[in-house]
Amino acid sequence: MLSRTFVLASLLAAASAIQITAPKLGDKWDLSGTNSVEWSSVSTDPTSFDIVIIDQGASPAKTMTLAKGVSTSAGKYDFSNFVFGPSNDVQINLTGNSQNSTGIIAQSQQFEVTKSGTAPSSTSSASGTATAATSASTATNTNSATKLGSTLGFALPALLGLNMLM
Template sequence: MKFMIATVAAFAATAAALKITEPQENAQWDLSQTNTIKWDHVDSDPATFQLVLVNHITGGEDDVTIDDKVKTSDGEYKLTNFVAAPGATYSIKAFGTEKTNSGQLAESQTFNVTKSGVPTTTTSTGTVKPTSSGTPATSSGAAPSKTSNAATALGVTFGVAGPLAAVFALLL
Protein backbone atom coordinates (compact mmCIF):
# COMPACT_ATOMS: atom_id res chain seq x y z
CA MET A 1 0.00 0.00 0.00
CA LYS A 2 2.83 2.41 0.88
CA PHE A 3 4.48 1.59 -2.46
CA MET A 4 1.26 2.41 -4.32
CA ILE A 5 0.91 5.78 -2.55
CA ALA A 6 4.57 6.62 -3.28
CA THR A 7 4.10 5.68 -6.95
CA VAL A 8 0.98 7.83 -7.29
CA ALA A 9 2.74 10.74 -5.54
CA ALA A 10 5.76 10.43 -7.83
CA PHE A 11 3.53 10.33 -10.90
CA ALA A 12 1.59 13.39 -9.71
CA ALA A 13 4.84 15.31 -9.16
CA THR A 14 6.06 14.38 -12.64
CA ALA A 15 2.76 15.31 -14.27
CA ALA A 16 2.84 18.77 -12.69
CA ALA A 17 6.44 19.52 -13.68
CA LEU A 18 7.69 21.70 -16.55
CA LYS A 19 5.45 21.32 -19.60
CA ILE A 20 6.02 23.01 -22.98
CA THR A 21 2.64 24.27 -24.19
CA GLU A 22 3.74 26.07 -27.38
CA PRO A 23 4.50 25.30 -30.13
CA GLN A 24 1.43 23.14 -30.49
CA GLU A 25 1.06 20.07 -32.72
CA ASN A 26 1.50 20.92 -36.45
CA ALA A 27 2.12 24.63 -35.76
CA GLN A 28 3.70 26.48 -38.70
CA TRP A 29 6.85 28.40 -37.70
CA ASP A 30 8.57 30.92 -39.95
CA LEU A 31 11.94 31.16 -38.21
CA SER A 32 12.74 34.44 -39.95
CA GLN A 33 10.04 35.96 -37.71
CA THR A 34 9.57 35.92 -33.92
CA ASN A 35 8.08 32.71 -32.50
CA THR A 36 7.17 32.16 -28.86
CA ILE A 37 7.98 29.05 -26.87
CA LYS A 38 5.70 28.82 -23.81
CA TRP A 39 5.69 26.52 -20.81
CA ASP A 40 3.96 25.84 -17.51
CA HIS A 41 6.10 25.18 -14.44
CA VAL A 42 5.97 24.40 -10.73
CA ASP A 43 8.14 25.51 -7.81
CA SER A 44 10.16 22.28 -7.83
CA ASP A 45 11.42 22.91 -11.39
CA PRO A 46 14.97 24.22 -11.76
CA ALA A 47 15.49 28.00 -11.80
CA THR A 48 16.99 27.79 -15.30
CA PHE A 49 17.10 25.21 -18.07
CA GLN A 50 18.41 24.69 -21.58
CA LEU A 51 16.17 25.01 -24.65
CA VAL A 52 17.02 22.90 -27.71
CA LEU A 53 15.50 22.80 -31.19
CA VAL A 54 15.34 19.17 -32.32
CA ASN A 55 14.89 17.99 -35.88
CA HIS A 56 13.69 14.37 -35.78
CA ILE A 57 15.25 13.49 -39.09
CA THR A 58 15.22 9.96 -40.49
CA GLY A 59 17.88 7.92 -38.75
CA GLY A 60 18.36 10.16 -35.73
CA GLU A 61 18.03 13.61 -34.28
CA ASP A 62 19.73 16.89 -35.09
CA ASP A 63 19.85 19.11 -31.98
CA VAL A 64 20.64 22.84 -31.93
CA THR A 65 20.89 24.72 -28.63
CA ILE A 66 18.67 27.78 -28.52
CA ASP A 67 19.76 29.03 -25.08
CA ASP A 68 21.61 27.47 -22.13
CA LYS A 69 20.18 29.64 -19.32
CA VAL A 70 16.45 30.16 -19.81
CA LYS A 71 14.68 31.44 -16.69
CA THR A 72 11.92 29.01 -15.76
CA SER A 73 9.87 31.75 -14.10
CA ASP A 74 9.59 33.70 -17.40
CA GLY A 75 7.09 31.15 -18.76
CA GLU A 76 8.02 31.98 -22.35
CA TYR A 77 10.94 32.59 -24.67
CA LYS A 78 10.92 34.70 -27.84
CA LEU A 79 12.87 33.00 -30.64
CA THR A 80 13.79 35.50 -33.36
CA ASN A 81 15.49 34.91 -36.71
CA PHE A 82 16.72 31.38 -36.02
CA VAL A 83 18.57 29.38 -38.68
CA ALA A 84 17.21 25.86 -39.37
CA ALA A 85 16.23 23.97 -42.51
CA PRO A 86 12.49 23.91 -43.30
CA GLY A 87 10.78 20.63 -42.43
CA ALA A 88 7.92 18.97 -40.59
CA THR A 89 9.80 17.03 -37.94
CA TYR A 90 10.75 19.59 -35.28
CA SER A 91 10.15 19.83 -31.54
CA ILE A 92 11.51 21.90 -28.66
CA LYS A 93 13.12 20.10 -25.72
CA ALA A 94 13.94 21.47 -22.27
CA PHE A 95 16.92 20.03 -20.39
CA GLY A 96 17.81 20.56 -16.75
CA THR A 97 21.37 21.78 -16.28
CA GLU A 98 21.59 21.57 -12.50
CA LYS A 99 23.30 18.68 -10.75
CA THR A 100 20.12 17.72 -8.88
CA ASN A 101 17.75 18.34 -11.79
CA SER A 102 19.37 17.26 -15.03
CA GLY A 103 18.23 15.40 -18.11
CA GLN A 104 15.21 16.04 -20.29
CA LEU A 105 12.49 17.93 -18.48
CA ALA A 106 9.92 18.38 -21.25
CA GLU A 107 9.30 18.24 -25.01
CA SER A 108 6.87 20.15 -27.19
CA GLN A 109 4.54 18.69 -29.76
CA THR A 110 5.96 18.21 -33.27
CA PHE A 111 5.70 21.31 -35.47
CA ASN A 112 6.69 22.50 -38.95
CA VAL A 113 9.43 24.96 -39.88
CA THR A 114 8.25 26.72 -43.03
CA LYS A 115 11.13 29.17 -43.49
CA SER A 116 14.62 29.59 -42.04
CA GLY A 117 15.99 32.77 -40.58
CA VAL A 118 19.21 34.28 -41.92
CA PRO A 119 22.61 34.48 -40.25
CA THR A 120 23.14 37.66 -38.23
CA THR A 121 26.02 39.91 -37.29
CA THR A 122 26.57 42.44 -34.54
CA THR A 123 27.68 45.96 -35.41
CA SER A 124 29.98 48.07 -33.27
CA THR A 125 26.89 49.75 -31.81
CA GLY A 126 25.54 46.38 -30.65
CA THR A 127 22.81 46.27 -33.28
CA VAL A 128 22.11 42.81 -34.69
CA LYS A 129 21.71 42.84 -38.46
CA PRO A 130 21.19 40.12 -41.08
CA THR A 131 24.20 39.41 -43.26
CA SER A 132 24.09 38.21 -46.84
CA SER A 133 27.65 36.90 -46.85
CA GLY A 134 27.09 34.48 -44.00
CA THR A 135 30.32 35.57 -42.29
CA PRO A 136 29.73 36.92 -38.80
CA ALA A 137 31.24 40.30 -38.11
CA THR A 138 32.78 40.69 -34.69
CA SER A 139 32.79 43.90 -32.76
CA SER A 140 34.69 45.18 -29.79
CA GLY A 141 32.70 44.16 -26.75
CA ALA A 142 29.19 44.39 -28.23
CA ALA A 143 27.19 41.30 -27.37
CA PRO A 144 24.38 40.07 -29.62
CA SER A 145 20.88 39.57 -28.25
CA LYS A 146 20.29 36.06 -26.93
CA THR A 147 17.15 35.73 -29.03
CA SER A 148 18.72 37.07 -32.23
CA ASN A 149 22.03 35.26 -32.34
CA ALA A 150 20.72 32.54 -34.64
CA ALA A 151 23.86 32.01 -36.70
CA THR A 152 26.09 31.25 -33.76
CA ALA A 153 23.52 28.87 -32.30
CA LEU A 154 24.42 26.43 -35.06
CA GLY A 155 28.11 26.77 -34.36
CA VAL A 156 28.68 27.56 -38.03
CA THR A 157 27.44 30.35 -40.17
CA PHE A 158 25.61 29.71 -43.42
CA GLY A 159 25.15 32.09 -46.31
CA VAL A 160 22.05 32.12 -48.44
CA ALA A 161 23.12 28.78 -49.93
CA GLY A 162 23.21 27.08 -46.50
CA PRO A 163 19.46 26.59 -46.07
CA LEU A 164 19.15 25.56 -49.73
CA ALA A 165 21.93 23.01 -49.35
CA ALA A 166 20.22 21.64 -46.23
CA VAL A 167 16.95 21.19 -48.14
CA PHE A 168 18.71 19.36 -50.97
CA ALA A 169 20.57 17.18 -48.48
CA LEU A 170 17.24 16.18 -46.93
CA LEU A 171 15.86 15.24 -50.34
CA LEU A 172 18.72 12.84 -51.11
Protein backbone atom coordinates in the same frame (compact mmCIF):
# COMPACT_ATOMS: atom_id res chain seq x y z
CA MET B 1 -3.01 -1.82 -5.31
CA LEU B 2 0.72 -1.14 -5.61
CA SER B 3 0.44 -0.53 -9.36
CA ARG B 4 -2.42 1.97 -8.85
CA THR B 5 -0.34 3.85 -6.30
CA PHE B 6 2.62 3.94 -8.71
CA VAL B 7 0.44 5.21 -11.58
CA LEU B 8 -1.14 7.86 -9.37
CA ALA B 9 2.27 8.99 -8.10
CA SER B 10 3.56 9.17 -11.68
CA LEU B 11 0.60 11.28 -12.77
CA LEU B 12 1.02 13.65 -9.84
CA ALA B 13 4.74 14.01 -10.56
CA ALA B 14 4.04 14.74 -14.23
CA ALA B 15 1.43 17.33 -13.29
CA SER B 16 3.87 19.21 -11.08
CA ALA B 17 6.80 19.31 -13.52
CA ILE B 18 7.56 21.93 -16.17
CA GLN B 19 5.24 21.48 -19.13
CA ILE B 20 5.71 23.08 -22.54
CA THR B 21 2.46 24.75 -23.60
CA ALA B 22 3.73 26.13 -26.93
CA PRO B 23 4.54 25.00 -29.52
CA LYS B 24 1.76 22.45 -29.78
CA LEU B 25 1.10 19.52 -32.08
CA GLY B 26 0.53 20.78 -35.60
CA ASP B 27 1.90 24.31 -35.04
CA LYS B 28 3.92 25.80 -37.90
CA TRP B 29 6.94 28.00 -37.23
CA ASP B 30 8.58 30.40 -39.68
CA LEU B 31 12.00 30.86 -38.08
CA SER B 32 12.71 34.01 -40.10
CA GLY B 33 10.13 35.76 -37.88
CA THR B 34 9.46 35.78 -34.14
CA ASN B 35 8.47 32.59 -32.32
CA SER B 36 7.82 31.72 -28.69
CA VAL B 37 8.45 28.74 -26.45
CA GLU B 38 6.01 28.82 -23.51
CA TRP B 39 5.79 26.65 -20.41
CA SER B 40 4.12 26.28 -17.05
CA SER B 41 6.03 25.43 -13.89
CA VAL B 42 5.79 25.06 -10.13
CA SER B 43 8.07 26.24 -7.33
CA THR B 44 9.88 22.89 -7.03
CA ASP B 45 11.10 22.99 -10.65
CA PRO B 46 14.72 23.94 -11.48
CA THR B 47 15.35 27.70 -11.53
CA SER B 48 16.74 27.66 -15.08
CA PHE B 49 17.22 25.41 -18.10
CA ASP B 50 18.45 25.38 -21.70
CA ILE B 51 16.13 25.31 -24.72
CA VAL B 52 17.05 22.88 -27.49
CA ILE B 53 15.37 22.42 -30.88
CA ILE B 54 15.51 18.95 -32.43
CA ASP B 55 14.69 17.71 -35.93
CA GLN B 56 13.51 14.17 -35.22
CA GLY B 57 13.07 13.57 -38.97
CA ALA B 58 16.78 13.90 -39.70
CA SER B 59 19.04 10.88 -39.47
CA PRO B 60 20.75 11.26 -37.09
CA ALA B 61 18.49 13.75 -35.33
CA LYS B 62 19.68 17.35 -35.75
CA THR B 63 19.99 19.27 -32.46
CA MET B 64 20.73 22.96 -31.85
CA THR B 65 20.60 25.08 -28.71
CA LEU B 66 18.15 28.00 -28.90
CA ALA B 67 19.02 29.51 -25.51
CA LYS B 68 21.02 28.77 -22.37
CA GLY B 69 20.22 29.61 -18.77
CA VAL B 70 16.59 30.59 -19.35
CA SER B 71 14.77 31.50 -16.13
CA THR B 72 11.98 29.05 -15.34
CA SER B 73 9.88 31.81 -13.78
CA ALA B 74 9.77 33.72 -17.10
CA GLY B 75 7.23 31.26 -18.54
CA LYS B 76 8.04 32.32 -22.09
CA TYR B 77 11.05 32.73 -24.37
CA ASP B 78 10.78 34.74 -27.60
CA PHE B 79 13.36 34.52 -30.37
CA SER B 80 13.63 35.52 -34.02
CA ASN B 81 15.64 34.75 -37.13
CA PHE B 82 16.98 31.38 -36.03
CA VAL B 83 18.76 29.29 -38.68
CA PHE B 84 17.36 25.74 -38.67
CA GLY B 85 16.16 23.87 -41.76
CA PRO B 86 12.50 23.18 -42.51
CA SER B 87 11.09 19.87 -41.23
CA ASN B 88 7.78 18.26 -40.26
CA ASP B 89 9.19 16.48 -37.18
CA VAL B 90 10.55 19.20 -34.93
CA GLN B 91 10.42 19.21 -31.15
CA ILE B 92 11.55 21.52 -28.33
CA ASN B 93 13.36 20.07 -25.31
CA LEU B 94 13.99 21.92 -22.08
CA THR B 95 17.19 20.48 -20.64
CA GLY B 96 18.74 20.77 -17.20
CA ASN B 97 21.80 22.95 -16.85
CA SER B 98 22.93 22.27 -13.28
CA GLN B 99 24.17 19.39 -11.13
CA ASN B 100 20.71 19.06 -9.59
CA SER B 101 18.94 19.03 -12.92
CA THR B 102 20.36 17.19 -15.92
CA GLY B 103 18.86 15.64 -19.01
CA ILE B 104 15.48 16.44 -20.52
CA ILE B 105 13.11 18.27 -18.17
CA ALA B 106 10.25 18.70 -20.65
CA GLN B 107 9.45 18.00 -24.31
CA SER B 108 7.04 19.74 -26.64
CA GLN B 109 4.72 17.98 -29.00
CA GLN B 110 5.98 17.69 -32.56
CA PHE B 111 5.45 20.65 -34.85
CA GLU B 112 6.62 21.90 -38.25
CA VAL B 113 9.30 24.39 -39.21
CA THR B 114 8.22 25.83 -42.56
CA LYS B 115 11.07 28.27 -43.12
CA SER B 116 14.55 28.83 -41.71
CA GLY B 117 15.91 32.15 -40.59
CA THR B 118 18.85 33.60 -42.48
CA ALA B 119 22.45 33.78 -41.37
CA PRO B 120 23.91 37.27 -41.09
CA SER B 121 25.54 38.22 -44.37
CA SER B 122 29.10 39.44 -44.52
CA THR B 123 30.00 42.35 -46.75
CA SER B 124 33.06 42.35 -48.95
CA SER B 125 33.17 46.14 -49.29
CA ALA B 126 35.25 46.54 -46.13
CA SER B 127 38.03 44.27 -47.37
CA GLY B 128 37.75 45.79 -50.85
CA THR B 129 38.08 49.27 -49.38
CA ALA B 130 41.01 48.23 -47.20
CA THR B 131 42.76 46.73 -50.22
CA ALA B 132 42.17 49.87 -52.28
CA ALA B 133 43.39 52.12 -49.43
CA THR B 134 46.55 50.02 -49.08
CA SER B 135 47.24 50.24 -52.83
CA ALA B 136 46.72 54.01 -52.87
CA SER B 137 48.99 54.44 -49.84
CA THR B 138 51.74 52.37 -51.48
CA ALA B 139 51.45 54.36 -54.70
CA THR B 140 51.68 57.65 -52.78
CA ASN B 141 54.77 56.53 -50.85
CA THR B 142 56.49 55.30 -54.02
CA ASN B 143 55.69 58.54 -55.88
CA SER B 144 57.07 60.65 -52.99
CA ALA B 145 60.30 58.66 -52.94
CA THR B 146 60.66 58.92 -56.71
CA LYS B 147 60.14 62.71 -56.60
CA LEU B 148 62.81 63.00 -53.89
CA GLY B 149 65.16 60.90 -56.01
CA SER B 150 64.52 63.11 -59.03
CA THR B 151 65.31 66.18 -56.99
CA LEU B 152 68.60 64.67 -55.81
CA GLY B 153 69.45 63.47 -59.29
CA PHE B 154 69.27 59.71 -58.76
CA ALA B 155 66.70 56.96 -58.33
CA LEU B 156 66.42 56.92 -54.53
CA PRO B 157 63.81 54.11 -54.34
CA ALA B 158 65.99 51.77 -56.34
CA LEU B 159 69.07 52.69 -54.33
CA LEU B 160 67.36 52.15 -50.98
CA GLY B 161 65.37 49.15 -52.12
CA LEU B 162 62.03 50.82 -51.30
CA ASN B 163 60.29 48.96 -54.06
CA MET B 164 61.14 45.74 -52.25
CA LEU B 165 59.74 47.04 -48.97
CA MET B 166 56.45 48.26 -50.36
